[in-house]
Amino acid sequence: MDMSALKKYEKEIYLCSTCRDGACGILCPSFEVLGFESNTPRGRMRIARGLLEGRLEITDELVKRILTCTGCEYCSTRCSNNPHGVMLALRSCLVEAGKAHAGYAPVFDSIRRNHNPIFRPHEERFAWLPEELRAPRKADVVLWAGCYAAFQYPWILQKVVDIMDNAGVAWTTLGQDEWCCGEIASQLGRKDLADAYTKHDINAINRAVENLGVSTVVTKCPDCAYRLKVCSERFGMTLNARLLHVTELYSELIKEGKLKFRESKKTYVIQDACGLGRRQGIYEAPREIIRAIPGARLVETERTRDFERCCSGDIRRWGGCVGYGIPLDKYYHDFSERLVGENIKSIKESGGDTLVSGCSGCHRTYIKGTDERGKREGIDLLQFTTLVADLMI
């Protein structure tokens, strides 16, 4: 069995001593729902050790233990021994061993062919925009569409454009130069493919800085922002533009007085998306938006900020690639539903009536689809962009 991906993490794997802090385990979402040590990060470290030492074979059950990691990186906030890196290496081993979900290979193929994982022609990435606005032009801000929003729910991008127009922000797109950021390939275990795409994108942004006078890139998807920001450092490349998530942009516009809101009497709860909070430390920008809405109340759940419980949205990707039209295995679906149930319980306990998320993935998980709005057990479900577009004056 090819364990070369895991071998690179040998040091980390043997550094994990099931330590007395044990902080990675107890709030790991998969342990919370499924139990057993094998569903904790340190348990997965043991599994990795077992595979390295030839004591374990990759069985169907073992695959489940690896794929029920939601990738939320809660463990990485508690332990500097890179448990998430080992998880990704485990996924790479599954891919190498041909034991990954059958849906992965077509996704990798789509990324190579279409520059997106959603089996849609690359040319249609900006089909939601009027033709004259699709091509790159001189502007201060690049709107990074991201594959999911561009192909599955372009209405959200339209709203981002409306908000920027309303605030007088000069924006452009990268047009055909925007490719998949690579995060999904990385999460599914194809680091090589992921890295190639990220490098392309960083170069494309830097070209835009030079040719179009761009200073800022704004992404709708937290994971795109994370990937481009973090990887540029990892690759030793310099990203010559500021990278902002839309919530950070809105927060800046509020501070500059360019974004003002009507009154709202609702009580909001924020889902601190993993890609925004734990991965990038962006906790304040979303809160500043709510605080800027007259009359709005903000409440926190018991587990908030870096303790936020993952929505499990990504399980629906690597558990069966549902985002690509490939059905989700029941095992992962049930797991995800139970986790969402736990979250809804926490939200109700907090007294909030509207859940706002900065990540479309979270939003989609709660409402089980790609709709703009939804309701679950009496809780209104919104994304920040929808909220801002609804209430801006």
Added chain:
Amino acid sequence: MDSNTQRLEDIYKALVNIVGSENVTREECDLICYEKDFSLSPTTQEFIPDFAMHIRTTEQASEVVKLANRYKMPIVPRGGGTNQWGGAIPVNGGIVIDMRKMDRILDVDEENHTVTVQGGVVLWNFVKHLEKRGFFMADKPGSWFAATIGARTQTNGIGYYNSRYGQFADQIICLEVVLPTGEVIKTGPPKVYDPGSGYDLTRLFSNAEGTLGIVTEVTLRIYPLPEHRVVEVIEFPTYEDMIKAVVAIRDSGLVPETIETMDGKRYSRWLHAIYIDAKEPYSSSRVSVLRRPPPEVVNDAGVMMIACAGLKRLVGAQIELVNEICQGFGGKLAPDWCQQALVASKNTYPHNPTPHDSVLMGKPFKYVFDATMPPEHGTEVFRAYLKLVDKYRVESRGMETVYCAPDFHAVMCAQIYVDERDEAEVEVARKFMDEMHRFVINLGGGVGGCGGIGMMRMQYVKDQHGPALELMKEIKRLLDPNNIMNPGKIFG
């Protein structure tokens, strides 16, 4: 199918009948995760259990125990798996019961200041729950993010607040135990510490390391959150000066909530680890007070962390006296940023920087010593420890000590960094451990105090208890005739 395979198949089916298939596993990838705990154990040792399972009720625990008796199959109850001495390792295979799904907080009696919980409640969840109600529990160990309350009753341990309220064992009012033959008992009255009459079964079943049954429910003392709490870090020129100050504080009549001391090495390692933590990209939402490399502190120095709590006026007076006493022995307050870093790392979990420390050293650390001593012997033990570090040329993590009520005894711990893949290193660590423990026994101290005996320190039990050991074994045989409850621990 041979007879053993048939036997295991029968047991599996019976377990599924009791808890459902979702709560029992015999998959190798699950079982391998239960073969070790936080103790020193060479990579080559393998202790795979036959089954792992979750239980949710006392009745299920009882049924599983009865079943295990029928098949003479060992049971190892397991909490957070953070034991330092191999207490949670399934030495003879069998069934590992992962208690962490028995996690309900059953009753918080705000009037009588008691709380009753199921055995698998993790300390962190418990502490958060109490804080919301305006209470705290007098125990906050480094493992509070993982350790369960049931397991804590079985191994005792040290943590915050011990100097005023005693160790964890002193907090236990009553236990519900599933005996090794399946009967369920309560060990005493539910609201008061003193059983009043009869043998004190609560103390018998405490610290039993899972050898006398499964703890399914625990009633503990709790305390109202104090009006005011002050924590100070005081640096002393030598370890000896610090010990003198500790003894003087004890004799002064002051009742600090916490006194924890460490040598210069430990202090320095701690600050380094927090420094590394502060550099992590994730630290933005956490306490990141230490953004510059910490200073090197001489190994022989002593550092005391002391906390006083209560009414604001009282705390002010206490802290003033503490400072006065400490100054008399050359103690002075640590620089602000060191204070903040250390206090934050202790107070705002998860900042106990174990993983960071291991990453920094490139090796995990392991416990090689813990013992209880009168505080006066602190300096002697520390010197013996320094000599051994020198003799065996090990990479040490320093020594820390917590002083515990009611007699202010010192629980001293030391760890060294060990690569468990290197058998020679493991062997050296074991020799170090042996010499250190024997030194303490000769001084009249007690082996244990933090984590029990487990499977690694059984050789000292005889030296410690003499003929009383036979009585303990008799009790074990009486309660557990088939020796199914966590066999291979304490006595072998």
